[in-house]
Amino acid sequence: MDIAALSIGLAQSNLKQAVGISVLNMSKDQASGDAQALVKMLEQSVQPNLGGNIDIKA
Template structure:
């Protein structure tokens, strides 16, 4: 009986490890895709657009009174 239980425990452990590795690989692919998207976004936008997004209240009004 001891050998049968040990065999079952090892089998379950192996399946759990494979499932864990699959989930980790999916998370790594997600992180790589998000990193690539952020890198592309940062390279395509200009500094003025980034500043406007960070401080949208600046530069919207011009005082024309002299």
Template sequence: MDIASLSTALSMTSVNNDVGAIMLSKQLDTMENMGDSMIKLMEQSVNPHIGGNIDISI
């Protein structure tokens, strides 16, 4: 067994795991932002007329 190739393979596995963890973190952040946006849209759909008109009496 070649120690150098084993070391290289293990280091590549570590790099792949690190990249995977970073991508998962980015994906979770994106999904959280999308969820927040969806909640805002749902809140607006419950009361669609709020803020749409201004009543002014002179």
């Protein structure tokens, strides 16, 4: 067994895992920001009187 090769392989594996976690965190942060923007947009577009009355006369 080559200890140096095992060490390099383990380091590369750890790096891949760290990069994957970092990318997922960035994606999560972006999705959170998008969700907050959507909620803010929906709050600004609320019209409380709209749909309160229905005209059912023919």
